[in-house]
Amino acid sequence: MGPEDRDFIEEAARALDASLRELAEEEERLKEVIGEERVRELAAYLRREFEPVDIEEIRRTLDFDDRRLISVWIRVERNRARRVAAGRSAMTLNAGREDIDITAFDKPKKK
Template sequence: MGPEDRAFLEETARALDASMRELEQEAERLTEIVGEERAQELHAFLRREFEPVDIEEIRRTLDFDDRRLISVWIRLERNRARRVAAGRSAMALNAGREDIDITAFDKPKKK
């Protein structure tokens, strides 16, 4: 890969870092609004730690701020995964190992 590819990866990493900082600030702001206890409940809801009946009950009680907080967490998780992929790609490039298939690292984990 050439210098353009390296520059692209670096710019992507910087953009993802900035985006994650903004999302983390937004998550903190929304956590203050909904309260720590509700945020913990929503985090458990997102991880599907409740029984299906309880999940449905929580889903019915979600308000705008709850939904917004969940959305921010999902975007943060997605951006972190992309940042990891960009970092691995940069490491492979910096090691001079263009023979490494970096797409193998991008496979999502099965839950």
């Protein structure tokens, strides 16, 4: 990888860091609007801790803020994974070890 690749990875990492900060602020704002009890319920809904019939009932009652918070949580998870990948790439480049396959460190998705 050349210097432009290194620059790209570093810029991607900075953009992801900024995005994660913005998402954290949005998450806190939404949590205040929604309330602690509903936030716990939405977190359990997202982790699919309810029976299918209860999940469907919750899905029907989701309002805009509920959906927005769930969306923020999903984006945070995705951006964190991307940030980890960028960090691994940067560490590989900084170590001068282009022979290292960083994909070997990726964890499989839980289903």
